[in-house]
Every structure is written in C-alpha cells, then in structure tokens.
Amino acid sequence: MIFPQEPFAIQEEFALYDLELVDAPPERAFDNLTDLAARLLGVERAMILFSLTSQDTLYVKSAACIGAYSDQDCIGARYRLSRSFSREVILAKAPVAVVDGATDPRVLRRKVDNCQECCAFLGVPLSLPDGSCVGVLCVTAPDPRVWSDEDIRLLTQISQCVDEQISLKQALKETEVAEEAAREAAAARESFLAHMSHEIRTPLNGIIGGVDLLRLSTDPAERDTLVETIDRSAQNLLRLLNDALDLSKVDAGRMELEEAPFDPCAVAREVHQLFKPNAEAKGIVLEMRLNGFEAREMRRGDAFRLQQVLANLVSNAVKFTDHGRVVLTLNADEAGIGVRVRDSGCGIPPEQLPKLFEPYSQAEASVARKKGGTGLGLAIVKSIVALMGGEISARSTLGKGAEFSFDLPLPRLAPVAPPRKVRSGATGFRGARVLVADDSSANRMLISRMLEQLGATVVLAADGEEAVILASDGGFDMLLLDIQMPGLTGVEVIQTLRAADLAAEGLTLGYAVAVTANVFAEQVEGYLAEGFDACLAKPLRLDDLKALGAPLERRQFANA
CATH class of the missing domain: 3.30.565.10 (Histidine kinase-like ATPase, C-terminal domain)
Structure with missing residues (x-):
C-alpha cells in the first residue's frame, strides 16, 4: 500500500474500470474539457488523471498538449502516483498549486519527484458521484508561474464539468444494468407465468374432471377415490395461491414471524x-x-x-x-x-x-x-x-x-409436560343459530351444509342489507359475514349492528366472524378493530368451522 487508502479504495478502482475511465479508448467529452482548460489558462499541457492506488499509478484519461508534447503521447500513459503532485491533490481533496517545482519544499524533502519538463503545476480533485476523490484535473507549465485565484476558479469549474461527465457515465451504466435486469426479470416472469398456467390447470383438471366423473359414478368405492382426487387437487391449487401470496408479502416487506x-x-x-x-x-x-x-x-x-x-x-x-x-x-x-x-x-x-x-x-x-x-x-x-x-x-x-x-x-x-386434551369446539354448534351472509350462492350452500353437519340451525342472507335486517332481530349465536358483498360490505354490516346497540333492547348480536380471503396480519387487525370477534380465512374447511365453535362451547358450559 503506497499511502493510506480509504476503506472502499478498491471498490473505487473497480468503479473506474467499470465506467471505462481507465484502460479505455479516448472520449471526446473529456478531450474537449482538457482542451478548454489548456486554452483558458494558457498552458502547454492539461490532463485528466485517474488514480489506481493499489498499483501506485496515475492513468492519463485525456490530455491537451502544445509544443513539445503531443496528445497521443500522453493519453493512456501511466505515471507513478506516490511521488507526484497529483497525490497531494488527492490526499488534500483540494486544489494544489506549485509555482516552481525546483524550489518546492515537497521536492526538496524528496516527497515528490522533480520533472525537468514540468516546472509549474496546478491540480484540482475529481470525484465519483458518491464524493470519492479518484483523480485530478491538472495543468502544467515549463517555467515558474504564480497561479492566480482566477486560474484556480476556472480550473475548478472545468473539474465540475468533468465530475458531471463522470456522473452521466455512471447514470448511463446504471440504466444499462437496470434495463438488462428488467429484461431478465421479464423473461423470468414470462417463464413463470407459463409454468404457473400449467400448474394451475393441472389441479383444475383434477377438480373439474373429478366432478364430472362423480356425477356419473354409482360405485361407492370409485366415488370415494374421486372425492380424494378432488380434495388433493384443491389442496394443490391452494398451495400454489399461497406461494404466490407469500412471495408478494416478502416483496412488500409484510411477512411477519410469530415468536x-x-x-x-x-x-x-x-x-x-x-x-x-x-x-x-x-x-x-x-x-x-x-x-x-x-x-x-x-x-x-x-x-x-x-x-x-x-x-x-x-x-x-x-x-x-x-x-x-x-x-x-x-x-x-x-x-x-x-x-x-x-x-x-x-x-x-x-x-x-x-x-x-x-x-x-x-x-x-x-x-x-x-x-x-x-x-x-x-x-x-x-x-x-x-x-x-x-x-x-x-x-x-x-x-x-x-x-x-x-x-x-x-x-x-425448558421442556413442558404433554398438553392436556382440549375441546375441539365441534359441539359448540349443537343447537346454535347461525347467520351466514355471502353474495355467492355456492359459498352459502357449502357453509350452511357444513354448519348443519355440526348441528347448527342456519339462516342465509344474500347481501349486506339483508344481513342487517335479519341480525337486527337478535337471537343469533354467531354471524358469519363475507367481507366483500355488494351494497353493504361485511365491515359496514358489523359497524351498523354495533352502532344499533342491540343490548339496550335486550337483544344479543352474537359472535361476529369476518369471512374473507384478505388475511394479511394488518387486514385481520383492521377487521377486529372494526368490531369483529374473529376472522375466518377463505377457502375454509370443516375443521376451520369446528374451531370456531370453541367460543360457543365455552358459553354453553358457562351457562350450564
């Protein structure tokens, strides 16, 4: 290591290569700026140099030369970094002016090599967009020269143009990388959609085909096999949807863990x-x-x-x-x-x-x-x-x-004792009166049949308005309200019923359950905050309903 490097010096060198600022063909934009610097300051040579600290090297990206020098001789040349005035510019991250190299204290102390062809030197730092100092814009003269404040101001303004050109190159590079990533992502999504279409159609085929065969079959054993096929296909379809939802949670940063x-x-x-x-x-x-x-x-x-x-x-x-x-x-x-x-x-x-x-x-x-x-x-x-x-x-x-x-x-x-057997909740529905509100006739039929299997008496509502009318009379042990119904939504139904204060009239509202496919944690919390007692996720199974019977079961034992 030639002199103390910043923690990310190696990354900065990678950036120089990546942006084609080192070991790359000349660029008109930089050559125009060095030419401008040479003309405005009236010097024989202006250069854009980038530092490769790990190699103790200054790389000449651009040069404008007059007299004994030629542009082509300078562009692409490499100089020693550790014993140069450019090193002082990079260390100071500020302009450095040398009036006469032969008498400069840094040369006399042998910190910097004296160049017989270069007597006066003026350099200003160049930076990456993140502020890292990676190079120097400098001008030189063969004879001693006192650099004025105006000289420093002009060279600094030109260096800012060089910095802007570097920023432009980085922006273009980032755009290229982003475009390539977008193309790869689009190709991956297209492939995913093709696979997903196939994967969804496979269980759907099992469900639809199984239902058709179930209608025609009279053999009990065959019907059992078909039911198992339909159930397995439905579970596979649910797994696919859950995977897609989980990935969306991850992408949105909404996946939470239970402790x-x-x-x-x-x-x-x-x-x-x-x-x-x-x-x-x-x-x-x-x-x-x-x-x-x-x-x-x-x-x-x-x-x-x-x-x-x-x-x-x-x-x-x-x-x-x-x-x-x-x-x-x-x-x-x-x-x-x-x-x-x-x-x-x-x-x-x-x-x-x-x-x-x-x-x-x-x-x-x-x-x-x-x-x-x-x-x-x-x-x-x-x-x-x-x-x-x-x-x-x-x-x-x-x-x-x-x-x-x-x-x-x-x-x-610490190890725990074996858990005591708990009640399943299935008996809680025996003799219970349940209101089911859902705009889907298929959902109403399925939920009501399941509840009837558990011993409940079911009343059906096809929309939110009907649910409010039926529930306002009280007498229900449980309300199962679909969240997304035309007219009044499930949330609006429960808000209306809570505001009516049925208890003041001696009526009971019952255990209110939101039935929904929207089961992100914040969504469930929102339903509970609106007045629901629990949330039931779609698609639901008989065991899900059995678990909901536990509060009714506890109520029955409390009243016994």
Whole structure:
C-alpha cells in the first residue's frame, strides 16, 4: 500500500474500470474539457488523471498538449502516483498549486519527484458521484508561474464539468444494468407465468374432471377415490395461491414471524408423515434424523414458517429423487438448530446454483416441465430463513443429488409436560343459530351444509342489507359475514349492528366472524378493530368451522 487508502479504495478502482475511465479508448467529452482548460489558462499541457492506488499509478484519461508534447503521447500513459503532485491533490481533496517545482519544499524533502519538463503545476480533485476523490484535473507549465485565484476558479469549474461527465457515465451504466435486469426479470416472469398456467390447470383438471366423473359414478368405492382426487387437487391449487401470496408479502416487506414456544421435533415429524406416502409411492426412502434434542424440548420461534420451509425442501427432494433416499436432519444445541435436507436425486447443474433461490427460477426448463413447480418455493424459503435469522445454502453434484442446509437461532426453552386434551369446539354448534351472509350462492350452500353437519340451525342472507335486517332481530349465536358483498360490505354490516346497540333492547348480536380471503396480519387487525370477534380465512374447511365453535362451547358450559 503506497499511502493510506480509504476503506472502499478498491471498490473505487473497480468503479473506474467499470465506467471505462481507465484502460479505455479516448472520449471526446473529456478531450474537449482538457482542451478548454489548456486554452483558458494558457498552458502547454492539461490532463485528466485517474488514480489506481493499489498499483501506485496515475492513468492519463485525456490530455491537451502544445509544443513539445503531443496528445497521443500522453493519453493512456501511466505515471507513478506516490511521488507526484497529483497525490497531494488527492490526499488534500483540494486544489494544489506549485509555482516552481525546483524550489518546492515537497521536492526538496524528496516527497515528490522533480520533472525537468514540468516546472509549474496546478491540480484540482475529481470525484465519483458518491464524493470519492479518484483523480485530478491538472495543468502544467515549463517555467515558474504564480497561479492566480482566477486560474484556480476556472480550473475548478472545468473539474465540475468533468465530475458531471463522470456522473452521466455512471447514470448511463446504471440504466444499462437496470434495463438488462428488467429484461431478465421479464423473461423470468414470462417463464413463470407459463409454468404457473400449467400448474394451475393441472389441479383444475383434477377438480373439474373429478366432478364430472362423480356425477356419473354409482360405485361407492370409485366415488370415494374421486372425492380424494378432488380434495388433493384443491389442496394443490391452494398451495400454489399461497406461494404466490407469500412471495408478494416478502416483496412488500409484510411477512411477519410469530415468536412462541413450539416443539421442533413435532414439526419435523409432521412433515415426515406428510411426505412419507409420496416417497413410498416412488419407491424411495424418506428418513428423519433428530440429533441432540431433549424429550419434549421446546424452542421459541415460528413453528408454522419452519414447517413451511421444511415441507418445501422435503417436497422438492422427493419430487426430484427417483432412486435412493431423502434424509431430513435436525441437529440441536443450546443456541439453535441446524437443518439439512439431502437427497440422491438428479442434482443441480453448477451454473444454476447461483440463481436457485431467485423468484421464478428453476434448475432446468426440461426438468421443470417433467417434474412441475413454479419456481417460487425456494425464493420463499430463502426469505423465511433470512427473516428467522439464518442463511440457506445449497450444494449439489449433478446426477448424485443435492443438499440444502441452514442454521436458525432458536433458543432452547425448558421442556413442558404433554398438553392436556382440549375441546375441539365441534359441539359448540349443537343447537346454535347461525347467520351466514355471502353474495355467492355456492359459498352459502357449502357453509350452511357444513354448519348443519355440526348441528347448527342456519339462516342465509344474500347481501349486506339483508344481513342487517335479519341480525337486527337478535337471537343469533354467531354471524358469519363475507367481507366483500355488494351494497353493504361485511365491515359496514358489523359497524351498523354495533352502532344499533342491540343490548339496550335486550337483544344479543352474537359472535361476529369476518369471512374473507384478505388475511394479511394488518387486514385481520383492521377487521377486529372494526368490531369483529374473529376472522375466518377463505377457502375454509370443516375443521376451520369446528374451531370456531370453541367460543360457543365455552358459553354453553358457562351457562350450564
């Protein structure tokens, strides 16, 4: 190191090369400015020099010469930086004027080499847009010269023009990079949409085709199989939509983590059980290893998001493995847990590994067409792991398999006793009177049939106005209100009913539930703030409704 460098000196040199300010052809814009400097100050030579500190070099980007010098002899030349007046300019980040190099104290102290061809020197600093001093605009004369304030002012103004030209080059470079990134993103989105269209149509085909066959079938066993096919297809479709929503949360910075005690071994076992049938159907082994865990050990973190990560990694491993095994390993210590998912599948090409966790990316188009997938899963996994304080990595040998690994700082908590059995809430609907308001006849039919299966008496409303009229008479144990209805929305219905103060008339409003597909955390908080008691996410299943019966069940026991 020739003289003390700023922390980002190497980055600045990279910037000089990237902007083609060093080791690049001459540019008319810079040559015009050096010519202007030479003419206005009446000197024999003006130069634009950029410093390469790590090489102890001054590179001549542009030069305007008169007399013994020629422009072409100077442009592209390299001088020693450490023993030059230009070094003093860069260190001071201010103009430096030398009247007579032969008598200058810096030359006499041998800090700077005297040049017989250059006696007088005037230099001003040049900077990148971030303010980093990276070069010098200088003029020289063969005889002693006292530089006036006007000389310094003129050269400083010209240096500002040079800085502006540098800024323009950087802006153009950033535009080129942005355009290329936009083209790549557009191509990735186009590929994603093609894959997503295929992935959505596949479960839709299972649902629509299954329904058609269900209408025609009279064989109970065949009907059961068709129902399972329809259910599995619907779950796959829901997974696709959830992946897209999760990615949008990540992009918007709206994904939040829950901090609560949970059992990581139970999470791993659930994932193992979930994908074990898929592995067995392909003739491969799905193995789980839990190392270093205490009995009923608890950790603090987000169990749902950890399960989402494990499920995604194991699902991919099973999908891309046709022979051998998939191994899910969790290693525990006091500070956290380490996760490894290893498979003996087809592996990942080395050139694809750097892009593996980018949205809309998949290892190979041919493999994507054969195995399926949208290219969203690993992008979501990377974001969730990062939010949880870890960093996921992947390594692979083509044809031999892949391994994904990460460590999470999940502190160990004291073991807990086995949880007591809690009520499911299903009995809470027995004898309950429930108002269901939804503008979709299909939703009304499905929700009412589910509630009737649980023992409830159901009253239906097709819009918000009808819901207000029916609920105003009281007598309902629960209100299930769709949020997006024509006329009065679900929020407006609950606001109207809360404002009516039914209790003053001796009537009860009932447990109010918002039924919606808008289930971002801030949206749910907004519904609760408007007067709802709970929120039910669409699409809903019978188990979701059973859970809602718990408040009614508690009320029944309280009144018993």
